[in-house]
Amino acid sequence: MNPDITKQRYANGRPKARRFHQAKWDESIIFELSNPGQRGILVPETEVDIHEKVGDVAAALPKKIRRVEPPALPEISQPQVLRHYMRLSQENLGTDFNIDVGQGTCTMKYSPKINDLLSRSSKMTALHPLQDEDTVQGILELMYKFEQFLKEISGMDRFSLQPCAGSAAIYANVSIMRAYHHARGEAEQRDEIITTIFSHPSNAACAKTAGFKIITLFPDDDGYPDLDALKAAVSERTAGLMITNPEDTGIFNPKIEEFVKVVHNAGGLCSYDQANANGVLGITRAKEAGFDLCHFNLHKTFSTPHGCGGPGSGACGVTSELQKFLPVPVIDFNGENYYFDYNRPDSIGKIGPFYGNSSVILKAYAWVMCLGAQGLREVAEIAVLNNNYLMNKILQIRGVSAPYARGKRRIEQVRYSWEELAADTGVSSEQIGLRAVDFGLHYWTSHHPYIVPEPCTLEPTESYTREELDEYAAIMEHVAGEAYTNPELVKTAPHNSTIHTIDHAPLDDPERWAVTWRAYRRKMGQPATSE
Amino acid sequence: MNPDITKQRYANGRPKARRFHQAKWDESIIFELSNPGQRGILVPETEVDIHEKVGDVAAALPKKIRRVEPPALPEISQPQVLRHYMRLSQENLGTDFNIDVGQGTCTMKYSPKINDLLSRSSKMTALHPLQDEDTVQGILELMYKFEQFLKEISGMDRFSLQPCAGSAAIYANVSIMRAYHHARGEAEQRDEIITTIFSHPSNAACAKTAGFKIITLFPDDDGYPDLDALKAAVSERTAGLMITNPEDTGIFNPKIEEFVKVVHNAGGLCSYDQANANGVLGITRAKEAGFDLCHFNLHKTFSTPHGCGGPGSGACGVTSELQKFLPVPVIDFNGENYYFDYNRPDSIGKIGPFYGNSSVILKAYAWVMCLGAQGLREVAEIAVLNNNYLMNKILQIRGVSAPYARGKRRIEQVRYSWEELAADTGVSSEQIGLRAVDFGLHYWTSHHPYIVPEPCTLEPTESYTREELDEYAAIMEHVAGEAYTNPELVKTAPHNSTIHTIDHAPLDDPERWAVTWRAYRRKMGQPATSE
Amino acid sequence: MNKKPLIYPYIPNSVPEIKKQMLSAIGAESIEEFYADIPDNLRLKGKMDLPEPFLAEYELKTHVETMLSKNRTAGEYTSFLGAGCYQHHVPAVCDEINQRGEFLTAYAGEPYDDHGRFQALFEYASMMGELLNMDVVNIPTYDGFQAAATAIRMASRITGRGEVLISRQINPAKLSKIEDYCGHDLELKLIDYDPATGQIDLAALRNNISANTAAVYFENPSYLGVIEIQGDEISTIAHDCGAIGVVAVNPITLGVLKPPVEYGADIVCGDIQPLGIHMQFGGGHAGFIATRDEEKYVMEYPSRLFGITPTAVEGEYGFGDVAYERTSFAVREKGKEWVGTAAALWGITAGVYLALMGPEGMQEIGETMMSRAKYAMVELNEIQGIKAPLFTAHHFHEFVVNFNQTGKKVVDINRALLEYEIFGGTDLSTQFPELGQSALYCVTEVHTKTAIDHLVKALKEVITK
Amino acid sequence: MNKKPLIYPYIPNSVPEIKKQMLSAIGAESIEEFYADIPDNLRLKGKMDLPEPFLAEYELKTHVETMLSKNRTAGEYTSFLGAGCYQHHVPAVCDEINQRGEFLTAYAGEPYDDHGRFQALFEYASMMGELLNMDVVNIPTYDGFQAAATAIRMASRITGRGEVLISRQINPAKLSKIEDYCGHDLELKLIDYDPATGQIDLAALRNNISANTAAVYFENPSYLGVIEIQGDEISTIAHDCGAIGVVAVNPITLGVLKPPVEYGADIVCGDIQPLGIHMQFGGGHAGFIATRDEEKYVMEYPSRLFGITPTAVEGEYGFGDVAYERTSFAVREKGKEWVGTAAALWGITAGVYLALMGPEGMQEIGETMMSRAKYAMVELNEIQGIKAPLFTAHHFHEFVVNFNQTGKKVVDINRALLEYEIFGGTDLSTQFPELGQSALYCVTEVHTKTAIDHLVKALKEVITK
Numbered sequence A, B: 001m002n003p004d005i006t007k008q009r010y011a012n013g014r015p016k017a018r019r020f021h022q023a024k025w026d027e028s029i030i031f032e033l034s035n036p037g038q039r040g041i042l043v044p045e046t047e048v049d050i051h052e053k054v055g056d057v058a059a060a061l062p063k064k065i066r067r068v069e070p071p072a073l074p075e076i077s078q079p080q081v082l083r084h085y086m087r088l089s090q091e092n093l094g095t096d097f098n099i100d101v102g103q104g105t106c107t108m109k110y111s112p113k114i115n116d117l118l119s120r121s122s123k124m125t126a127l128h129p130l131q132d133e134d135t136v137q138g139i140l141e142l143m144y145k146f147e148q149f150l151k152e153i154s155g156m157d158r159f160s161l162q163p164c165a166g167s168a169a170i171y172a173n174v175s176i177m178r179a180y181h182h183a184r185g186e187a188e189q190r191d192e193i194i195t196t197i198f199s200h201p202s203n204a205a206c207a208k209t210a211g212f213k214i215i216t217l218f219p220d221d222d223g224y225p226d227l228d229a230l231k232a233a234v235s236e237r238t239a240g241l242m243i244t245n246p247e248d249t250g251i252f253n254p255k256i257e258e259f260v261k262v263v264h265n266a267g268g269l270c271s272y273d274q275a276n277a278n279g280v281l282g283i284t285r286a287k288e289a290g291f292d293l294c295h296f297n298l299h300k301t302f303s304t305p306h307g308c309g310g311p312g313s314g315a316c317g318v319t320s321e322l323q324k325f326l327p328v329p330v331i332d333f334n335g336e337n338y339y340f341d342y343n344r345p346d347s348i349g350k351i352g353p354f355y356g357n358s359s360v361i362l363k364a365y366a367w368v369m370c371l372g373a374q375g376l377r378e379v380a381e382i383a384v385l386n387n388n389y390l391m392n393k394i395l396q397i398r399g400v401s402a403p404y405a406r407g408k409r410r411i412e413q414v415r416y417s418w419e420e421l422a423a424d425t426g427v428s429s430e431q432i433g434l435r436a437v438d439f440g441l442h443y444w445t446s447h448h449p450y451i452v453p454e455p456c457t458l459e460p461t462e463s464y465t466r467e468e469l470d471e472y473a474a475i476m477e478h479v480a481g482e483a484y485t486n487p488e489l490v491k492t493a494p495h496n497s498t499i500h501t502i503d504h505a506p507l508d509d510p511e512r513w514a515v516t517w518r519a520y521r522r523k524m525g526q527p528a529t530s531e
Numbered sequence C, D: 001m002n003k004k005p006l007i008y009p010y011i012p013n014s015v016p017e018i019k020k021q022m023l024s025a026i027g028a029e030s031i032e033e034f035y036a037d038i039p040d041n042l043r044l045k046g047k048m049d050l051p052e053p054f055l056a057e058y059e060l061k062t063h064v065e066t067m068l069s070k071n072r073t074a075g076e077y078t079s080f081l082g083a084g085c086y087q088h089h090v091p092a093v094c095d096e097i098n099q100r101g102e103f104l105t106a107y108a109g110e111p112y113d114d115h116g117r118f119q120a121l122f123e124y125a126s127m128m129g130e131l132l133n134m135d136v137v138n139i140p141t142y143d144g145f146q147a148a149a150t151a152i153r154m155a156s157r158i159t160g161r162g163e164v165l166i167s168r169q170i171n172p173a174k175l176s177k178i179e180d181y182c183g184h185d186l187e188l189k190l191i192d193y194d195p196a197t198g199q200i201d202l203a204a205l206r207n208n209i210s211a212n213t214a215a216v217y218f219e220n221p222s223y224l225g226v227i228e229i230q231g232d233e234i235s236t237i238a239h240d241c242g243a244i245g246v247v248a249v250n251p252i253t254l255g256v257l258k259p260p261v262e263y264g265a266d267i268v269c270g271d272i273q274p275l276g277i278h279m280q281f282g283g284g285h286a287g288f289i290a291t292r293d294e295e296k297y298v299m300e301y302p303s304r305l306f307g308i309t310p311t312a313v314e315g316e317y318g319f320g321d322v323a324y325e326r327t328s329f330a331v332r333e334k335g336k337e338w339v340g341t342a343a344a345l346w347g348i349t350a351g352v353y354l355a356l357m358g359p360e361g362m363q364e365i366g367e368t369m370m371s372r373a374k375y376a377m378v379e380l381n382e383i384q385g386i387k388a389p390l391f392t393a394h395h396f397h398e399f400v401v402n403f404n405q406t407g408k409k410v411v412d413i414n415r416a417l418l419e420y421e422i423f424g425g426t427d428l429s430t431q432f433p434e435l436g437q438s439a440l441y442c443v444t445e446v447h448t449k450t451a452i453d454h455l456v457k458a459l460k461e462v463i464t465k
Ligand SMILES: Cc1ncc(COP(=O)(O)O)c(C=O)c1O
Pocket: A105, A106, A164, A165, A166, A167, A168, A200, A202, A244, A273, A274, A275, A276, A297, A312, A314, D339, D340, D341
């Protein structure tokens, strides 16, 4: 009789580690596929009638503006262009493929395919943003209604969907803060923004870009954001507080309301970074904590796909006091029609070309509409359940810990530390993450600076099954075990991925780095095309 | 300085063999992902109003027809269903990914993405076949016009697009032959169909299914279809000839017209299998050779994707004498409207539910419309150029030959033989093909019976670049070299694929084979769901 | 204007310089050489007469879209058409998977490079097996018509008999197909139905069955939407005569209805189009055949059957062809019928559908369809002159609506309904003259109460005009 | 009706039994425990007030599609809108690639598991580099507005200066963005244009430039469609004062127009939406910034830069972040501006577009657009009362049409054009009051002669009504 294959896949009642290999195509650089003369697509030619009427228009251009050498783009037939990119795609590990809980703070949840499908309707893709409002009532209605959702979810009074990502929303919020202080004649004086070290770096970076000085608070002895430090930091120079909560560590700041009060008392505004509000939907809101501004990442909490790093959408919301400062236009409804309101003299103006990433907003709208209030709360609850379940498993692994607020629950992510394992074995967190790649998993260590030594931030969201969480934890355990027994194996990982350990040195050396193929060929002393 | 990576990828001016590994996910069987209670999608519920009016309709069914146990389908959430299938997809090697020249007779050409896109329009997908003709004028026009194309390409007088694949078209053609003889009162008498051994097996098999006796001709001493053998075979029992040309060997039968004459003289009909007419588009046609019937595979010559084995489309065409026998309905045009003609008393009737695979036909239509007459001829010419170019390279490899019509050119495919290599090394053609998998390539040995020993049929079509053909040939050379130097390596291949050598024995053993998971679990002595 | 040689984006080596180099590598003067075997009189002289092409993708797209824009779809209108092709919601995940280039453009690779296809189709068959409660399910054939015709041939081969009894409540088009496929060597006899209940006339069945009967074939629900509840009796009659019971089912009913094997069917067949596949003007069909795991049945399948098997590596699932020697691929005309390109992609798709739906989804969709169809029947029946359903039997989601008392013809009613953007049910007046002016209506989960009420209102207006 | 607990298809562990088991594995009583840190007064009491959801995918789909059906698209109508968002043909291959789950749903993986993304974006940057004739191109930022604003900040950091001269022929919305982004610490001065030619007023430029000038910024073609031919002179003026030349270009013009570096630009920026990305109501933008490969420039980019590098295996292409320490990811507020989610998928898409188009495609599309736009100008200009183009300069595919002599307002003309299913050009009357009743028209390769003739005919009728 045959062996029972299924049984062979288990040991001690647990599934054995997945035998994985990522697709490896060893693809050439696209320029190497070029064959002079080949075409990937043909474009419409000018009609003969037109040509007869207007002649060769491009040729009539002055020489000083006419391109001389055609751009040295590759010349490739369509099947080969397609094949090249199809292969590259297989060498990429999207959330559709892996148990993507390792990008803590990134909220890698399921992006429903129906929403993508809806967003690809020509009724969405083929809309020009400057069409007459009468011809875009559908999308205006959708965006308007989505704003109403966000108002309810946050308790804020008005939103702008214009920011194209979380950081853009943070910047917009800083800009609104400045406008507010400016309107009160305090813009010069209030030049400090306070944040915490476990708030997303964009809070600090955006505020800095906007011209503010940054004060960064560190956790208190219990591992919570430090209220005393805040009290010491605020002053008449305080423009505002920009704070992520739960913090990147997964810890909810229980004194958040007092934080807000302290800043308010000092005359500052408070902006709530709710990029990943996943664990608190329907649980707690910006309003109740007293915030003046907040933002959501639709590409996190609201499920829109991350697209290798965008397009995303960062909706920013404010209280009624601040709404006049929001970017233009806002979308309003007169009981009959939806329309743009540009007539907002106090607005900070435009922050992007049109109204934000509308098709991303459509996906987020659809996501809310298929869950409703009860469903959103279920999202939150299961996200925290998953997170605490995974934490429970991870913390049983030798060499790992969850620093700060030790022994406490986490909301929807945990920043772990492999400090002990690193000390024991010499294997770093980064190496553990890369070894995980050999099992079809991965993680991103965490934001710098590594306040938590050898960090690793996991955020399982609501989208994964218990079995997937078990698998993830089992691989962590497996790799940690390897670190103790065969550290070299881990240090030289990945072994089953598309490529092997890269040489980082050239990337930081101006003589050797090459951001384009042409730069690379030049630095190699080669003509632009190879062979 | 860094090494020049590009240079390292070449040796002796030739690219080194691709370092490939196919995606390997080690996926469970979908039932193993089941978690009682989980849902992948929710369906609309009956409105309360309806429920109040009609009650529980299903419950009112008699017990003897009501399902007792719900079907033991897996219960899986949507992200996990998606992930499972996404992973499986990566474990499959479509033409979009590989240099797919190794499925000789399958015409694995580029399936343009624009055509897929067009076929996904709701204006196509959401049409019910029984709608009023007035509401489907667009698709009727397209199908009508496509028929006109085929008439011109073949010289035949009328086509049916109803057959869903090449074999279905072959069967329809046999059926038409029978109807023809029947109409002449010779149906009983004419019970033999003649074919050649290098015609596709479906010619023999379909004719057999239709109740005919099969006479198979073998090549003559020059390796061409044997005219004398045909002459010996025909008689008053001959219903017809069903012949592929160029044959599966890539050899064009130069006496094809005489073949037709011989059969005609005996009172038989001749059906031309032009499933892969790729090499002869605009070059030679069924009409000029005197054929009465022919068919095209739209999923081969006309570029529609193969879909893992369908849906395809096999259009069958006939001369005016036979057109009254075609399946119903045909599509006609009255100068104003396109309409179905069902009123065809001599028709063989229906051969499928409606009118064929309309969206496949749409893709084929679009393909012709973007090439035109000149483009179709270019397809043919480049297909044969590619084939002869590849043949030239392959035949330089040690251990391989192209039997039959030796030294002659081929049309658009070649049946090679690794006989010499097998004799030298003990490595079979099948093993060579499986070793090719380790480089991201593959081939299918050929149709049975292996008249050509250790066969391998390559058909490069017009879709591949010279470099791709070079790569394919280089890998064949490489693997042949391995067969001579390290035969074990080849015999145990694949090594870089998703799975390893399968055990064929259980598949032919009724005690052990298992075509469903439930059968497998049962034969393993297990309950239907594992662990 | 473009004087440059035309380079086709789909034909890489159409670049003149590349052609030249390739010819020279081969040692050929011109491409003509390769055609040396084609006699001159067979060569096509001149260019084919085809329309000028749209070389630019944009122009091609515009051209096709303009043509298609003349269609009015069952999404734009409200359609009550069924009769073998069904409008259901297609989950986005189904399309996501069947549009993956890996599946869409693969064909006939080996179990190694195409492991994904083998596994996905094995899983499809396995889930169908659960739905049908049977152990063997084929890789899909073209459509339900082909599945029925082959099932009948299988029965004939297994029994060695040449007569087939077919319930007359069959789609006439399907019957035509079966005649084309089996008529030359099998005798097909129709078994009548009870004009009141719509159920098979068991007496007629008993009268016609004999020791020559290879199979008794019926559909459940039938073409006319009737749920046949005498399955047990029919099977017994068949089995008592040594005949095989062949039942065709619409798989989407099986969350609610008993799988035919449970009332004695030996071969079950049907079409999986309702399971996540777009209608596509009738281009979305795929046929299944299912049996028990008995060698005498298995060996009669013409289709490919994918089986699970170990590999050289412990715990690795492998797949391959089961009993390949049955097939025409292996032994040409000595195989069972034939095998070839069929409808694998729809098999994969239906698998995705079943995996998404699960047991509860299948049950719920059946219940929703039945309730809504019942509601439609009740509402329609209240209209003066309309009888719905015509038969007293239980119905699933299709039913016959009779208009005799309205004095109007179905063809005219349907034409009038178009004004309401409604596609009325399929006209049965020529297919089943005995039913008078009747139409076959279909209601599924996509038909809301609003849609049904719209039909009812429209019909009221139409028949009183 | 459904009394069963609601299980969400997107939330696997919403099954009560699973929840229970997980809680017990953790040793928690209820999910409430995990929220222990949230003070009670911050807890939302009761349910959020959101619309009832559409739990069934079919219902959700119908709901959204019904809403969207209220839109009229630029595909249904003929649109002459441009002004920063452009209607071009999107090759099917572009969408095929950006819809691949691997690319669509990935985010921030490592160069190993996400090798494909790194390579595709490196290739994107490389092809943009060829188009722009520059060695460094960033991973796309949000849009061309952001790219321009950042380019200006980069110039300011590089020069250590605080004043920026901006050509007044800039989109006022973009100027507003630049003010929001730079206005708090940089002084922005507008440089006028010649009212006849539309070219930058070099005298005004000379008068305003100083040793405080960080950058001279202009667009080519300008917002008003004018091709600026004084690039060399402008660059010389800037460089002579130690200022940096920043030029924004529409990349689709660069098959025909000179890349700005060839007339002295130091930083080139713009938006890649025209390169294979759907308009999406303004949701398809992505910004590029390009410079020479000089450390002082490279180190000022806030964006990620992907570089090529060897791996441990000979001949294997590896990729990674170049000069990561510049970024806010690495050093928070000490980094250059910030980096985050931006528009990578559009970068990949634009790469596919450029690979498909190649040098000839880019040249031909430019020529087609110019010829057709010219034709439109000629035809429109022949209409009594219409002046097109308003400026005597060369134009690419956008141009100002002036209606002063018609006595009609653009807003009314555009409203009337809607009756003809035409979207007229963008109204400039408030943005550029000095141009009177003018509109910015755009013509691309999607505008056939027929479409342009339709516009001409419609406008003739509209202005004489
Ligand atoms: C808490 C938080 N804030 C802000 C951001 C920045 O968002 P984005 O990447 O969209 O700019 C992120 C993204 O990781 C985040 O997690």
